[in-house]
Amino acid sequence: MKHIVIIGNGISGVTAARHIRKNSKNQITLVSGEAPYFFSRTALMYVYMGHMEFKHTQPYENWFWAKNKIDLKQGFVNRIDTDNNCIFFEDNTSISYDQLVIASGSKTNKFGWPGQDSKGVMGLYHKQDLEQLEQFAPNNQVCKRAVIVGGGLIGIELAEMLRSRNIPVTFLVREKSFWNDVLPDQESEMINRHIREHHVDLRLSTQLREIKANASGQVTSVIIEKTGEEIFCDVVGLTAGVSPNIDFVKDSNIVTGRGIKVNRFLETNISNIYAIGDCAEQQEPMGERKAIEAVWYTGRMMGETLAQTICKHRTAYHPGHWFNSAKFFDIEYQTYGWVWAKPKENEARFYWGHKNGKMCIHLNYDKNTHQFIGINNFGMRMRHAFFDKVLTKKKSVSYVLAHLSDANFDPEFYKKYASEIVSKFNQENNTSIELKKKSWKRIFSEA
Amino acid sequence: MKRIQNIGLVIFLIGLSLFTGTIFTGSFHLSPSALDAFIMEKGYQNEIIKTELTKAFVTADPLTIFEFSDRVRHAYEVANNHYDLLIAQYDAEKNWDKKGEQYQYKIYGKPHTLSFDLAKIAGKGYVKAHAGLMWMLTFGLGILGSLLFILPNLILLGKAGIKNDGIYLKASTNRGWIAWLVLIYLVSFYLLLYFMPDYVVNWTFIVDPISLFLNGGPASQWFVYGFLYCTIMVVMALRMYIKYRGNKYQVMRTTSVLFFQIVFAFLIPEIMTSLNMPGYDFKNAFPLDYDFFFDWNLDDLRNSGSIGLFILIWGIVLTLVMVPVMVYFFGKRWYCSWVCGCGGLAETLGDPYRQHSDKSLHAWKLERWLIHAVLVFSLVMTLVTLYCYFTGSPSFLGIHSQWIKDSYSFLIGAWFAGVIGTGFYPIFGNRVWCRFGCPLAAYMGIVQRFKSRFRITTNGGQCISCGNCSTYCEQGIDVRAYAQKGENIVRSSCVGCGICSAVCPRGVLKLESGPEKGRINPTDILLGNNIDLIQLVNKREK
Numbered sequence: 001m002k003h004i005v006i007i008g009n010g011i012s013g014v015t016a017a018r019h020i021r022k023n024s025k026n027q028i029t030l031v032s033g034e035a036p037y038f039f040s041r042t043a044l045m046y047v048y049m050g051h052m053e054f055k056h057t058q059p060y061e062n063w064f065w066a067k068n069k070i071d072l073k074q075g076f077v078n079r080i081d082t083d084n085n086c087i088f089f090e091d092n093t094s095i096s097y098d099q100l101v102i103a104s105g106s107k108t109n110k111f112g113w114p115g116q117d118s119k120g121v122m123g124l125y126h127k128q129d130l131e132q133l134e135q136f137a138p139n140n141q142v143c144k145r146a147v148i149v150g151g152g153l154i155g156i157e158l159a160e161m162l163r164s165r166n167i168p169v170t171f172l173v174r175e176k177s178f179w180n181d182v183l184p185d186q187e188s189e190m191i192n193r194h195i196r197e198h199h200v201d202l203r204l205s206t207q208l209r210e211i212k213a214n215a216s217g218q219v220t221s222v223i224i225e226k227t228g229e230e231i232f233c234d235v236v237g238l239t240a241g242v243s244p245n246i247d248f249v250k251d252s253n254i255v256t257g258r259g260i261k262v263n264r265f266l267e268t269n270i271s272n273i274y275a276i277g278d279c280a281e282q283q284e285p286m287g288e289r290k291a292i293e294a295v296w297y298t299g300r301m302m303g304e305t306l307a308q309t310i311c312k313h314r315t316a317y318h319p320g321h322w323f324n325s326a327k328f329f330d331i332e333y334q335t336y337g338w339v340w341a342k343p344k345e346n347e348a349r350f351y352w353g354h355k356n357g358k359m360c361i362h363l364n365y366d367k368n369t370h371q372f373i374g375i376n377n378f379g380m381r382m383r384h385a386f387f388d389k390v391l392t393k394k395k396s397v398s399y400v401l402a403h404l405s406d407a408n409f410d411p412e413f414y415k416k417y418a419s420e421i422v423s424k425f426n427q428e429n430n431t432s433i434e435l436k437k438k439s440w441k442r443i444f445s446e447a
Numbered sequence: 448m449k450r451i452q453n454i455g456l457v458i459f460l461i462g463l464s465l466f467t468g469t470i471f472t473g474s475f476h477l478s479p480s481a482l483d484a485f486i487m488e489k490g491y492q493n494e495i496i497k498t499e500l501t502k503a504f505v506t507a508d509p510l511t512i513f514e515f516s517d518r519v520r521h522a523y524e525v526a527n528n529h530y531d532l533l534i535a536q537y538d539a540e541k542n543w544d545k546k547g548e549q550y551q552y553k554i555y556g557k558p559h560t561l562s563f564d565l566a567k568i569a570g571k572g573y574v575k576a577h578a579g580l581m582w583m584l585t586f587g588l589g590i591l592g593s594l595l596f597i598l599p600n601l602i603l604l605g606k607a608g609i610k611n612d613g614i615y616l617k618a619s620t621n622r623g624w625i626a627w628l629v630l631i632y633l634v635s636f637y638l639l640l641y642f643m644p645d646y647v648v649n650w651t652f653i654v655d656p657i658s659l660f661l662n663g664g665p666a667s668q669w670f671v672y673g674f675l676y677c678t679i680m681v682v683m684a685l686r687m688y689i690k691y692r693g694n695k696y697q698v699m700r701t702t703s704v705l706f707f708q709i710v711f712a713f714l715i716p717e718i719m720t721s722l723n724m725p726g727y728d729f730k731n732a733f734p735l736d737y738d739f740f741f742d743w744n745l746d747d748l749r750n751s752g753s754i755g756l757f758i759l760i761w762g763i764v765l766t767l768v769m770v771p772v773m774v775y776f777f778g779k780r781w782y783c784s785w786v787c788g789c790g791g792l793a794e795t796l797g798d799p800y801r802q803h804s805d806k807s808l809h810a811w812k813l814e815r816w817l818i819h820a821v822l823v824f825s826l827v828m829t830l831v832t833l834y835c836y837f838t839g840s841p842s843f844l845g846i847h848s849q850w851i852k853d854s855y856s857f858l859i860g861a862w863f864a865g866v867i868g869t870g871f872y873p874i875f876g877n878r879v880w881c882r883f884g885c886p887l888a889a890y891m892g893i894v895q896r897f898k899s900r901f902r903i904t905t906n907g908g909q910c911i912s913c914g915n916c917s918t919y920c921e922q923g924i925d926v927r928a929y930a931q932k933g934e935n936i937v938r939s940s941c942v943g944c945g946i947c948s949a950v951c952p953r954g955v956l957k958l959e960s961g962p963e964k965g966r967i968n969p970t971d972i973l974l975g976n977n978i979d980l981i982q983l984v985n986k987r988e989k
Binding site: 011019022040042043046047049050051052053056057058059061164197198296297300301304305308315316317318319320321323325326327329330332334381382383384385388392409410411412413414415440441443444 | 605606607608609611612613614615616617693694695696699807808904906907908909911912913914915917918927928931945948949950952953954957958959961962964965971972973974975976977978979980984
């Protein structure tokens with residue numbers, strides 16, 4: 001029986017722990033300083049918005065851990081002694097391990113802005129960030145305005161949160177359109193409009209110069225680069241991305257770059273130490289995927305994979321086709337395969353948008369072979385299994401269009417747009433694709 | 448807009464106060480001739496009751512309903528005591544003939560019911576004299592106030608989308624003090640309605656004209672309840688339409704329950720009554736309709752000619768054929784959240800409280816024991832009743848027919864379905880009865896779990912474990928536990944309200960009916976990971 005110690009009780013660490021438990025009798029210790037029990041950090045926003053209480057963000061009841069013999073240890077690790085297989089906590093206590101899994105997640109990026117450590121300046125990642133926000137922005141009397149810096153997924157979520165309590169929000173986005181390093185122009189433009197519709201003061205192509213604070217260190221305003229405009233505010237949200245949370249690893253023998261360097265088996269340079277989730281940096285490229293992917297499901301998949309390796313079935317991390325999802329205020333977004341912000345040399349695009357400006361799909365396919373590459377769908381839901389199969393089987397864009405009814409995942413009675421989409425494609429491309437009726441047989445057929 | 452809402456709230460509270468206040472109004476007096484007519488109509492053989500009741504009403508002072516009720520119940524007790532003493536006496540003397548004779552003189556039924564029947568004819572006062580005006584001041588103000596409170600949300604809530612902001616920040620919806628006040632009011636309401644109807648006889652005066660118009664007779668407390676039920680559902684359905692206006696499934700479902708409540712549960716039975724037919728709710732399936740096989744109902748149906756026979760056959764076919772066939776094709780949602788009256792109230796009045804259902808494993812265990820126990824209880828009761836009905840014996844398998852019927856009506860019909868089921872909305876959530884008690888739900892649940900095309904499909908690996916689905920599941924299903932494993936949700940208790948799918952921020956859940964094969968799909972590794980790994984692990988688990 002080995003002692004497996006896992007640093008971090010987020011989705012990666014917890015998934016690894018659960019799967020190790022399923023496949024072995026090893027002793028498992030799950031370490032976290034952030035919260036005693038696993039919670040879903042993607043749901044922190046809903047706690048502030050009053051959709052849930054914090055306990056609802058915890059996917060497992062508190063008895064789950066003891067019942068499954070997963071020991072929980074609360075505390076922040078500040079040092080790893082790889083020679084003696086030991087981790088040390090802030091209070092100088094230590095635990096020894098046979099195998100160590102580092103799943104310490106991310107921390108908020110701060111780019112050295114003056115005043116970035118003032119009171120009322122915060123990211124939105126940890127449970128403690130939520131507690132701070134509750135303290136500094138409980139309502140629009142205490143927080144008369146908030147400024148958000150950085151136009152990504154966390155930024156727009158923070159904007160939605162603050163708007164739910166009627167707090168005026170100024171949203172500074174460096175790019176000339178929201179998230180347009182990821183989203184094509186049409187989608188990005190749609191989200192710009194939607195952000196403004198929710199009464200957010202969206203400032204595109206705008207950067208932060210400095211954050212000003214009063215004598216007691218409480219933020220009072222921000223100054224904008226170039227124009228020098230001063231915006232008075234009580235809270236500043238820093239949401240310009242996250243980076244691996246690995247300061248406590250830096251002094252050890254573990255090789256790090258931006259994250260902890262791992263090979264395809266999620267192994268670090270030290271033979272009994274692994275890294276998974278947001279903090280892991282892949283040394284070898286994985287198709288079009290980035291070396292560090294701070295995405296919920298990739299953390300989970302690494303946990304699933306590593307558990308096999310630890311349980312004597314050495315398995316390479318080999319994620320399947322890219323997919324993702326998000327929600328921008330009221331507009332849901334899903335993507336399967338790749339749809340780049342700008343088409344590549346060999347790519348052709350097809351875009352359909354609803355006239356209400358809140359719904360669209362964007363297809364990406366190969367100009368010459370017509371092979372389907374990816375889809376963005378906004379305001380409508382699509383079936384993951386369908387697109388996974390289409391991508392594996394390298395189906396054509398016309399196959400996808402003809403089977404859009406199979407792909408649709410909207411609730412029953414929702415208006416269907418498949419035929420409208422297909423006829424637009426036919427018109428633009430001089431094709432005669434016919435929409436097929438939904439078939440359960442096809443949906444359930446093996447990939 | 449906010450101002451209009453506040454005005455609406457005040458108007459609503461005035462209406463509610465007046466409605467509640469009417470209980471304490473009016474005076475009750477019965478003339479000797481009216482009393483004679485009443486006793487004649489009831490066919491009481493009891494010789495004491497007349498004297499006792501006359502004594503009770505011969506007074507110069509006008510009686511309030513509470514004094515009136517006290518006196519009637521006292522008269523009832525004295526009248527029955529007399530014969531009970533005789534019975535005991537003859538019993539001691541072993542004079543069986545004499546003892547047997549006494550039973551015909553006893554008055555059966557509940558004392559409060561006798562008091563209600565008398566109060567109905569004895570009542571006088573402003574409310575009775577000005578029913579129309581009082582309707583406007585109670586129901587009218589209540590409706591007006593509610594609309595002023597609800598309709599501005601069309602603008603205040605902004606564009607279509609999920610509108611759950613602040614639910615856990617408000618005392619009305621986070622089990623705060625307002626929720627407790629509502630609980631106390633609702634529980635008191637049900638206690639009065641079920642056990643002390645005479646105290647609220649004034650409410651029946653308010654709707655007497657409507658009852659007269661619909662069924663040709665004065666209103667009973669059940670007419671008040673039915674009318675109030677429909678009114679509340681209409682008003683709260685408007686709230687649903689506004690809250691879920693971006694979601695067509697919710698809009699259609701709300702319209703459906705509204706239609707079945709107003710037309711099937713309320714209008715058709717009233718009109719049938721006016722035509723001298725048995726007033727029957729054609730959608731109310733046994734065993735939810737637990738007294739369908741009670742002797743009085745069977746007698747009533749047998750004496751009602753071809754319509755009675757039709758109802759008898761319909762009721763049996765509904766339960767034995769239609770219910771399971773529909774559950775096979777659509778899941779039990781076709782009934783629970785599209786047709787049922789209890790479900791209808793839960794989905795309208797109860798929607799603000801849906802998040803309070805207990806999601807713990809412990810609650811799930813309790814649910815399975817309790818709901819199936821009620822199903823067995825209802826079936827045993829029906830078996831005993833039917834056996835006794837056809838054989839004429841008073842008991843079967845050592846169970847006394849009247850006793851088991853009374854116990855079920857009291858424990859399940861009144862306390863579980865009414866007082867707890869609805870009264871506890873603000874604290875335990877809106878589906879307590881449907882989840883823990885309804886025998887029809889238990890029956891449909893068994894079909895749904897083992898032989899149905901219905902499931903909630905989980906969309907591959909998209910789940911982020913946020914927990915919105917579980918939080919807003921009114922049936923206390925931990926939806927996330929399945930979704931985060933990539934597993935479809937196939938649970939006997941799911942009523943298919945579709946809210947989990949609506950609140951999901953990632954488009955993970957879809958209610959649908961499809962082939963039975965592949966409906967239940969246990970997974971260990973989710974879609975999106977290495978295909979070889981998925982196949983290896985998921986096969987190993989099987």
